[in-house]
Amino acid sequence: MGDTLLLIPAFDEATSLPEVLRRAERAAPDVPVVVVDDGSRDDTARVARAHGARVLRHPYNLGYGAALQTGYKYALRRGFRFLVQMDADGQHDPAQVPRLLEPLRAGDCDLVIGSRFLERSGYRMSFPMRAGREFFRLLARLLGVDVTDPTSGFQAMNRDVLALYVGDFFPSDFPDVDVLLMARRGGARVREIPVRMSEGARRSRIHGGVRILYYPYKMLLSLWAASARPSASGGRAPEERYDEPRAD
Amino acid sequence: MNHELIELRELMLTAPGSGATRIVALIVSLVLLAVVLGLVRRRKLREEFTPIWVAVAFGIAIVGVNSDVLRGLARAIGAWTVSSTVFFLGEVFLVAICLNYAVRLSQASVHIKNLAQEVALLRARVDDLEQTSEAPHGG
Numbered sequence: 001m002g003d004t005l006l007l008i009p010a011f012d013e014a015t016s017l018p019e020v021l022r023r024a025e026r027a028a029p030d031v032p033v034v035v036v037d038d039g040s041r042d043d044t045a046r047v048a049r050a051h052g053a054r055v056l057r058h059p060y061n062l063g064y065g066a067a068l069q070t071g072y073k074y075a076l077r078r079g080f081r082f083l084v085q086m087d088a089d090g091q092h093d094p095a096q097v098p099r100l101l102e103p104l105r106a107g108d109c110d111l112v113i114g115s116r117f118l119e120r121s122g123y124r125m126s127f128p129m130r131a132g133r134e135f136f137r138l139l140a141r142l143l144g145v146d147v148t149d150p151t152s153g154f155q156a157m158n159r160d161v162l163a164l165y166v167g168d169f170f171p172s173d174f175p176d177v178d179v180l181l182m183a184r185r186g187g188a189r190v191r192e193i194p195v196r197m198s199e200g201a202r203r204s205r206i207h208g209g210v211r212i213l214y215y216p217y218k219m220l221l222s223l224w225a226a227s228a229r230p231s232a233s234g235g236r237a238p239e240e241r242y243d244e245p246r247a248d
Numbered sequence: 249m250n251h252e253l254i255e256l257r258e259l260m261l262t263a264p265g266s267g268a269t270r271i272v273a274l275i276v277s278l279v280l281l282a283v284v285l286g287l288v289r290r291r292k293l294r295e296e297f298t299p300i301w302v303a304v305a306f307g308i309a310i311v312g313v314n315s316d317v318l319r320g321l322a323r324a325i326g327a328w329t330v331s332s333t334v335f336f337l338g339e340v341f342l343v344a345i346c347l348n349y350a351v352r353l354s355q356a357s358v359h360i361k362n363l364a365q366e367v368a369l370l371r372a373r374v375d376d377l378e379q380t381s382e383a384p385h386g387g
Contacts, residue, residue: 036368056368062361070365077369168358 003081006033009067010088014043017088021051024094034074038067063172076162084156091198092154100156103191110188111161114154114195136219140177143227145184147192150177154195161188178222260329261322265315273312280305
């Protein structure tokens with residue numbers, strides 16, 4: 001699977017990364033791993049390198065979305081055909097990476113989302129989180145995006161989606177259903193598949209700072225803006241037009 | 249509006265401005281201009297950000313010297329006094345300039361994010377090149 005990159009954004013994840021990287025190595029030994037260290041204050045970069053990952057270090061903390069986007073730019077420039085992203089806190093099981101890639105390789109879709117909620121997986125959420133999720137799911141469905149788990153950090157995509165996601169519209173903080181809407185409007189075919197996620201894992205610190213009042217406000221505004229914009233391709237960064245030689 | 253109120257409004261709008269008000273307006277205008285030029289001289293303010301403030305300084309001087317301009321504006325927007333017109337226009341200006349700076353800040357934050365990502369990607373590329381050049385040559 002030399003044409004696939006596994007992307008793990010990380011912020012202060014030196015404790016959980018070794019196990020995540022070990023499991024990734026066992027599950028997909030021939031898939032190179034890139035850890036985007038989003039300005040961590042701990043040993044995240046050193047730990048990731050020690051476990052064989054390629055490390056891209058932000059000079060300072062930019063946010064979860066920006067960390068993902070750095071990985072997308074890397075994959076695009078290095079000529080990877082597919083990218084799988086997962087969180088560094090251990091809630092995603094690397095053993096399911098091949099399952100995420102199957103529909104992409106078959107050419108059935110451009111973006112695969114690993115959903116906690118497509119099947120009864122036993123994943124529990126608090127009532128406010130569940131209510132918020134249902135509200136935004138309904139709103140997204142009205143706008144043409146029907147997904148059960150838009151906030152899932154466990155996703156796989158091809159180069160067409162990568163080319164969309166390197167645009168300036170991609171949020172620096174937390175990409176959500178607004179990004180999926182832009183992907184759909186950019187022509188991406190989206191599919192969900194059920195995955196198991198560990199709720200026992202510590203909530204990734206890269207998600208920290210998401211304020212409960214700001215989130216619904218930002219989502220409503222982003223959804224409106226995404227539906228009002230002409231298309232996602234308008235904001236594509238000009239520097240993404242060339243490929244660098246592969247080094248992995 | 250009854251006749252007395254119309255007369256009262258006209259009285260308030262045609263009341264002659266005092267000489268002291270004109271002097272204060274001119275001083276404020278000159279001080280604003282001096283502060284802007286001083287900031288540019290000390291490289292605290294870039295030249296491309298100055299036109300709006302120089303225009304504000306000249307605007308204050310013009311309406312300070314010629315109060316007919318303000319009276320005309322007050323009549324046009326239906327205000328009763330020249331002073332309330334000044335406050336209203338000042339607030340509109342402040343909201344507009346804050347919005348303008350918010351837009352500039354948003355653009356700058358996207359540029360800063362792109363540059364930081366570029367730093368990370370180029371650093372990885374430099375590492376690759378260094379490893380390639382440091383690798384022992386065969387033969």
